[in-house]
Amino acid sequence: MYKKNLSERDICTKFITPALEKAGWDMQMQVLEEVSFTDGKIYVRGKFTARGKRKRADYILYYKPNIPVAIIEAKDNNHSVRSGIQQALDYSKILDIPCVFSSNGDGFLFHDRTATDNDIETELSLDDFPTPEELWERYKKFKGIETPAAEKIASQEYFFDGTNRKPRYYQQIAINRTVEAIGRGQNRILLVMATGTGKTYTAFQIAYRLWKAGAKKRILFLADRTALINQTRKGDFKHFKGIMTIIKKKVVIGKDGSDELVSTKKKGIDSSDKAFEIFLGLYQGLSNNEPAVEDAYKDFSPDFFDLVIIDECHRGSAKDDSNWREILTYFRNATHIGLTATPKETDEASNSEYFGEPVYSYSLRQGIDDGFLAPYRVIRIGLNVDAEGWRPEQGKTDKYGNAIEDRIYNRSDFDRKLVIDERTDTVAQKLTEFLKGYDRFAKTIVFCVDIDHAERMRSALARYNPDLVAQNHKYVMQITGDNDEGKRELDNFINPEEKYPVIATTSELMTTGVDAQTCKVIVLDANINSTTKFKQIIGRGTRINEEYGKSYFTILDFRNATDQFARPDFDGDPIRIKPVTEETTLDGIVDEEETNNEPIIDTETGEEIEMGRPQIRHPEPGKSGSIINEPRPKIYVNGVDVAALITRELHFDQHGKPITTSLKDHTKEIIKGQYASLDDFLSKWHATDRKEAIIAELQEQGVMVEALYEAVDKQVDLFDLICHVAFDQPPLTRKDRANNVKKRNYFTKYGEQTRRVLETLLDKYADEGIENIESMEVLQVKPLSDFGSTIEIVNGIFGSRAKYMAAVKDLETELYKVA
Template sequence: MDKKTLSERDICTKYITPAIYQAGWDIYTQVREEVTFTNGRVIVQGLQVSRGRPKRADYILYYKPNIPIAVIEAKRNTYGVGDGMQQALSYAEMMDVPFVYSSNGDAFLQHDRTQTSGVLEQEIPLHAFPSPEDLWKSYCAWKNIDDTKVQIVTQDYYTDGSQKTPRYYQLIAINRTIEAITKGQDRILLVMATGTGKTFTAFQIIWRLWKSRMKKRILFLADRNILIDQTKTNDFKPFGSAMTKIQKRQADKSYEIYLSLYQAVTGTEEEKNIYKQFSPDFFDLIVVDECHRGSAAEDSAWHEILEYFSSATHIGLTATPKETKYVSNIHYFGEPVYTYSLKQGIEDGFLAPYKVVRIDLDKDLTGWRPEKQKLDKYGKEIEDRIYNQKDFDRDLVLDQRTQLVAKKVTEYLNATDRFDKTIVFCENIDHAERMRQALVNENGDLVAQNSKYVMRITGDNPEGKAELDNFILPEGRYPVIATTSRLMSTGVDAQTCKLI
C-alpha cells in the first residue's frame, strides 16, 4: 500500500491512533478525535444567516476529563511531518494546552510550550510518543503543581451524564481559578462576556473545590433576586439539600452552599447586618456575581461583607470590569486570571454578532429650550434652560420623543418581523410605562389580538415579572415587546431576542 495515496483519516487510523494507544493512552477516556470546540461565527448577509466553519482539532488528549493536555493535527502523507504545526499551535493557544503535535504518519513533530525538556520543537518517531504520565509530570512542573495540590487540580467537574460539558474557554477559566487557589491566591477576578456562561463556570469552580473539600462552606452573592433564583433552580441545582437561599433575614448555619442577595444580609441598622450572625471564618469561599456593580467600591455593602469575611477566598465575576476614580475591580481582586471577550465570543460563534442602526433625533442632537413661561401639561412652569439627552426622561419628559421612538421601533419590526422578540431599555420605571403605552398605540392591531404583545417587565410590577419566563422561552409567542429599566439588564438569558 502506497502511504502517499492514503487519506488523512487513513493516516489517523493506521498510524497515529496506534502510536497513541501503544504509549499507554486510554482510547475511551483520554483520547477524543475530530473535536469541534467552537460553533463557527454567525454570518449575516442581508436577511440570510449562515455559519462559518467551526474550529476542529484532529485529536485532543486529556489527562483527566477536565484537563486537556495535548493537541495533535494530522496531515496526509503527501505533506511534511510539521505541516500541521501552525494550525495545531493556534488551537493549543486557544485551549491553553501545553503539548502540541503534528504528524503525517511518518513521525511526530513535538512542540513543548512548557519548555521543561529544554527543547521547544523536535521530531520524534511514532513509537516514542510520550505516555500520559510523562506529559503529566511535565505539566505539573510547568504549573508548579506538587503532590499536595494534585487531588484538588484533578477533581472532576460535575456531569449529569448528558452532553453538557464546559466549553473550552469555561474549562480554562475553571482550571486557572482552581490552580490560582491551590497556589494561595485569595482574590481572583474572572472576566467573561455576557452570555458566555459565567454562572455555569462559577458552579463548576465551586463544585470542584467543594467536592475536593478544599472549600467547605461557600457564599454566592448577587444583587438581583432573579439572578439568585435562576442560579438556584438551574446551574446550582446539583447541590441539592446542601444549598440554601438566605431570606427573611434568617441565618441557618446547617448548610454548606449559601446563595444571597447582598441586600438580604446588610442594612443601615446594625441588627439588619445578619451576615454578622456568622463568624468571620464561617465561609472559606465567597463568589461575587457581577462584581462590577459596586462590590469593589470601598463604601459599598458588598465590600462590607467581603471585609468581614476577609479570611475567605474571594472570586469576582464580571463581563465589564469597572475602573474609575472611585471603583476598581482590579485594585481589589487583582488582574483577571482569565478574560473571554465579547469579540472572541462572536468570533467563536457562541455569541451573535450585532448590527447598529443609528437613528438621530433632532432634540437629541441640538437640545431643547422651552419658550419663556412655558407650562407643562400639569400647569407648572418649565425652567428656562437648554435640555439635552442627560435630561430627557429624567428631569424632562418630551411625550413626542417617546412617541417617535415607539414609531421607529415599530417601523423596524414592520420591515423585518413583527413577532421578533424586542427589549426596549428605558431610563426608569416611569419611562418604561410611558414607552409601553406609546408602543401599544403604535401596534394597536396586534395588541387587540393579544394584550400581552407589549408588556412592561419591571421589578415593581408582578404581572410583568410573571411574563419574563414566557418572553425568554423560545416557544413562548407572547410577550413580543418588553419595556424595562434595570430588571432585564443583567443575568436574563433571552436567547430569542432579536432587537434591542
C-alpha cells in the first residue's frame, strides 16, 4: 500500500531515477526531468492573450546533449506500468526519439521503435533499464548510422555560447536529420521551416557541427538579398568570426579608347580570402551581367567548397536560364542544403526534383500550435467597388481629361491598371480607424500593388493621421526599393527599440528578408495569387516578442487574399506535380502572380528595385492625351463613390482552416462531439472543481469562447453560452444568476464576515465570470482585499483553506442550481 499513496513525482524520485542511475545514466549531463518542449499555444481573447498548456515529458534521455535517445512517461502506482505508453509514443514521434518507456514505479514497459519483430514491446524490471551505450546502438539503427565516419558526424555536439540558448526541439530534429543524412552520403538536402522558426540559426548549427567534425572544411552560404547576408553575418553566423568572409563582386576599373576592358578587381577582397573557411555570398556578387567581366565564383575551383547552403532556395537560382543557377552547377560536387519556408511545386518547377523530399518540415500551423509563432486574427473589409466592380458613366474622363474605356473594372484592375483616389482613401481611413481602436503605434506593414500605389497610400495615411505625422513625419514611411529615404528607415522599422517608423507602405521589398519581430498589423491591399508569396508576406507577422507586447498579429484584408488559407497546400508539404524529366532544376518558372509582377533585383547590391513607375497619361492642348516614356499605362480617376460594405472577422478551426459554417453551428458541432446531451454536459460541469479546465478543454477542441461572447452577449456566463449555443437553452445573464442566489437567502447559514466575503465574490462573478472567483488571487483584488490578506481571509474568516474552497464550491453549485 505504501506505493499507492505516493504521488507521480514521488514515484519518479524514489524508483525511476534510482533505476536510471543504476544503469549508468549521468543525471546531470544525460537526463532531463519534467521537460517542456513547447511554449504553449497562444490564444487570442479580444485584445488579451493567454498561453495554453505546454507539452511536457517526464524524462528525456540524451546520449550526448544533441542526441535524445529515449523518453519516459511516469504515472503513479495506481496506474498500470503500461498506462503512459501511448502518450510517450505520441511525444516520441514529435521528438524523433526511437526508445519509449512507461513506468509506474514497479518496472518499465519498453517500446522499441527500431524493432520489427515480436520484441517491439517488452516489460523490464527496475534493475534492467538499458545503459546509454545500449540505447545509442538502437538510435544508430533507427537513424541508419552505419559507419564510423557517419557516427563521428552524428555525435558531434552543438555550438554552445555559454548562454541558455539551445536548439528548440524542431530545430534539433532538423539539424540532426541533416547531418545524419550527410553522414550517410546524401548530397542534396531540403529543409522546410516556417518563417520565424530560426532557419539561419539551424543552418549555423548544421554548418558548425559539420565543420567541427571535419566533414565539411569550406562552406558557402548563398543568398539573394543584401539584408539576408548582413543578418546572417551579424547574427547567428557571428560565432564564425575570424574564419568568415563575404565574397565581393568584381567590377571594371578601366577601359581603353576602344572600350576594351583593362582590368577588374574585387571590392575589398583578394586571393588571400581563400584562407577563410566560411564564405557568405550574394548571388549578385558572385556573377556578372557584363560578358567582359569574369564571374567572381570562378576564382574558386569547382571543388573548393564542400558544402553550399542556399537560403530561400525557392527563388534566387530558381530559373533554369539564370546565371545564378550556374553557380550551383559549378559547385555541383559539394553538398547542397536548401532552406525555405515555401517550397515550390508547380507543373513547371520543383524544389523536390533538385533536392529530393524534405528531410524535415515544420509548418506555420505547427509553430502556432506549439506557441513558437504568433497566431493571427483576420479581418476582412469588403469595398463596394471591389464587390460590384466599377463602370465609368457615359462621358467620364480621367483626372487628365482623357476618355476612359467603357468596361467593368474589378479588383484585379485596381491600382494596377486603374487608380481610384477614393478607394485609396477608404483603405487608409479604415486602417486608421482600426489602429485608433487598437494601438496607433502598432508596427504595421501595408502591402500595395506597386511603388506608385505605395506612394499614394503613404500620402493618404499621412492625411488621415495628421496629429501623429506632425509629431514625427516618420510615423508613416514608404519603404520600397527605389526610395533611399525609406530604405534607410528599414532597420529602424524592424528594431523593437525604435518607435518610428510605425506604418510602412511597400510592395515587394518587405515580402522577404525582413525580421519584423514587433509587426502587429499586416494590411493586404494587393492581389496575391501566389501561395508562395502569400506565405512570405504572412511570415512578416509570425514572430513573437512578448517583451514588447507582441504575441499575435492582425491581418486586415481588402482583397480577399486570405482565401489562400483555404488552399489544401497552404500549410503542409506541397505535392509534387511536375513531370519527372532527365534534367533537374531548382524552381523553373515562378508563379503566375510573380511573373506578372516580378520585382527587379539590383545586380550590384541585391536590393529589390520592384516594379517600374506606371505610365501616366498627361493631357496636351488639342489632344486627348499623350504618354510619357514609362512602362505600363495607368488610368487615374476620382469622384467615385467608394464605401466599405462589410467588415467581419474570419474564424479558423483548431487545424488553421477557415470555418465555412456559422460560428454558432461550428461550436455546436464541437460541443456535441464532447457531450452527447445536456445532461452529460451538466454532469461534467458540476463534477469539475475548476470550470476554467472546461474552458481550456473546449479551446483545445477549437471552440472560440471569446468570439462566441462577442456573437451572443458578453454578460452571458460560459455555462449559459454553451447551453444556449449547443442545447438551445434560454440563457441567463451573470447578474440574473447572482440575483437568484441572493433571493434564495442562501447566505443565512454563514456568519456575518463569511457571508460578506461570499456576497462580494458573487458580485465579482456577476461582473467578470466564474473563472475569476475560482482563483485565490481574487482575494488580493479590491474590494475583497479590504477584508484582509489572503491568509487572514482564508484562515481567519473561513477557518482553513479547505473550508474556504468548500464554500466557493457550494457557491458555484448554488449559482447553477436551477439548471
